[in-house]
Amino acid sequence: MPIYGEWHNPGIRRCYGKVRFKRIETATDVAARMSLKTGEVLIAHQCPDCLRFHVGHADPTQLLIRDLPSICCFRCKGPITLAQKLKGMARDGIHAYCSEKCEQEDRVRIERRRRRKQAQKERKRRRKMERKPAEGSG
Numbered sequence: 001m002p003i004y005g006e007w008h009n010p011g012i013r014r015c016y017g018k019v020r021f022k023r024i025e026t027a028t029d030v031a032a033r034m035s036l037k038t039g040e041v042l043i044a045h046q047c048p049d050c051l052r053f054h055v056g057h058a059d060p061t062q063l064l065i066r067d068l069p070s071i072c073c074f075r076c077k078g079p080i081t082l083a084q085k086l087k088g089m090a091r092d093g094i095h096a097y098c099s100e101k102c103e104q105e106d107r108v109r110i111e112r113r114r115r116r117k118q119a120q121k122e123r124k125r126r127r128k129m130e131r132k133p134a135e136g137s138g
């Protein structure tokens, strides 16, 4: 049976016709705005092919996971609007905030924690280096 029409290899042409964003923030913003406009849930995601960020439909499993935690503000547990929820979902699926203030404060907190963890790791690494046994043992 002959095959008519175009054949697309999804592995090669994953990002064909999609807009590429350099920054996740931009893609997230666009995804949230488009979600509001269309009523469909669009998310920002990094493309494994071009390593840029695309905006696309969330698949059902993603939706299931993403839908649960973002019912209230991640920081103050206050109510959030649909737009804010979508923005959170588009960003990482977990962190939705009721206001810029909450988002800013939480970002500072997360950043601080990240730095502390990094410093810890660095200390551990250094200790390991110092403890390195002399060559020729064994």
Ligand SMILES: [Zn+2]
Pocket: 014, 015, 047, 048, 049, 050, 051, 052, 054
């Ligand atoms: Zn791509």
Ligand SMILES: [Zn+2]
Pocket: 073, 074, 075, 076, 077, 078, 097, 098, 099, 102
């Ligand atoms: Zn809040």
